[in-house]
Amino acid sequence: MPDQVIGIQWSRQPFGLAHCGPWHIRAKILAMPQLTAAGIDPFDESVYRAILVRHTAAPAELADDLSCSTERVARALDRLRENGLVGRLSGTRRRYAAIEPGAALESLVRSRTADLDGVRAAAGELSRLFTTAEQGSFEQVEVITGGEALGRWFVQLQQEAREEVITLDRPPYALTTSNPVEATALTRGVRYRAVYAPEALEWPGVLGDIRELVHRGEQARVLPGLRIKLAIADRRLALMPLSLDLTTEVRAAVIRPSALLDGLIDYWELCWRTATPLDAPADDPLDEEDRQMLTLLVGGLKDEAIARQLGWSVRTMRRRISRLHEELGAANRFQAGVIAARRGLI
Missing domain, CATH: 1.10.10.10 (Winged helix-like DNA-binding domain superfamily/Winged helix DNA-binding domain)
Incomplete structure (x- = not known):
């Protein structure tokens, strides 16, 4: 159960926020809770607001900002991660990064707002009408630049998926090794099939994240020799970094229906058939x-x-x-x- 907020007076400054910048920023951290309707506990929201100011932070740093225990903040971060609002950074130290609020909160609202199904259906019809009217105005291959743009597209690709997301996954990772958006998508029925390079399993925390996603429904396999990173949604939209060197400017291709997309889907299918499953059968005689x-x-x-x-x-x-x-x-x-x-x- 979420932590109960005890003794917090939202009209004053109940926390020690010496590290959170000017008073107008601190005031936004202490603002009246606005995410309760989306299932976010008020204390968790204060942790989320604090990490938005820092962008990345360890539980101890946020605990210092909010004048509370590290354990309480760590539990709040775990819940925020489950809701797709923060991601855990790679490395041995426990450190988190805020997910861009626009994309993260939209995903959260979509997963929790059953009363708006009719509106979403109407929006889908209007979107298809718009796409039909504007057909031909988009490039079949669009090149984007920057790690943040790549991250936003990866989130958008998963949020727009209705049936299936297929991926080829290998290091390096631009921001975080975890993918909290996937857990939300799995709960709304999107199928995930992922092929991992062995190098990915060597990164701290990655194997544990994969096991958790497999438990939620992901189908995972491992294949040596993967040379690219790739994500494809509903076989109609693909995202592929153009280089694995993240020390230079990050560039990626957004690929829409085309012969190139068909070729990438065929390559993914070949990798999938060749790869070794990571999940075991239920009657596995080995421990x-x-x-x-x-x-x-x-x-x-x-x-x-x-x-x-x-x-x-x-x-x-x-x-x-x-x-x-x-x-x-x-x-x-x-x-x-x-x-x-x-x-x-x-």
């Missing part, structure tokens, strides 16, 4: 750790990376592989992967 180890092994991760992901020493990991060879009747790691795949264990 969860063995299955994870096999999946990472088949995905092409090195011994050190697998041990780090599973919290083992390299020696322990290699000992378990040897035991797994005996259980599967395999002479080497390649055979173990083949046998496990044939039996439907991975």
Whole structure:
């Protein structure tokens, strides 16, 4: 249950906001709650307003701004992340980034406002009318620049999806490795199928995020050798960074219905058929750790990376592989992967 707001007087300055800039900014942080109707607790809203001022922050920094405990802020950040308002940044330290409010709040309202279904249906009809009238006015391939523009398009692509989002995912990541918009889209029935490069699983926190999304309904597979990042919504709109070098100006292509889009869909389908599933069957005879180890092994991760992901020493990991060879009747790691795949264990 959300934290209860106790003793907060919204007309005065109840928190220590020395780090939040001029008084007019602090006043906006302490404004009367406006997101309650969307299911956001007033205290959570104050945390969201505080992180909007900072853009990125650790729980301890926000706790200092709001004169409350770090644990309380951390719980609020977890709820805000579930609602798609903040994302957790990559790295070992727990740090969060605010999601751009316009896109994030629109997604939240869409997911919670059943009474506006009729209005949305009318808006969809009007949108199709507009698209038909303006057909031919858009470029089939549009080049966008900047990490923020790329992030906005990725959010928009998912929010506009009605049936399916398919992706190829690999590092590096421009802002955050997490994708809170996906969890919201899954709840409204959008299907997600993702192919991950083994390098993605080595980033701190990524494997845990993938497991959570798989639990929510995502279908995930791993494939060594991915050379591009790609997201396609409803097979009608694609987003693809033009370079994996994020130290220079970020450029990406927005691709609308065309022969190029058809080719990218065919390439994604080839990757999907070749990739190894990350989720196990319900009657998996192996324990969860063995299955994870096999999946990472088949995905092409090195011994050190697998041990780090599973919290083992390299020696322990290699000992378990040897035991797994005996259980599967395999002479080497390649055979173990083949046998496990044939039996439907991975």
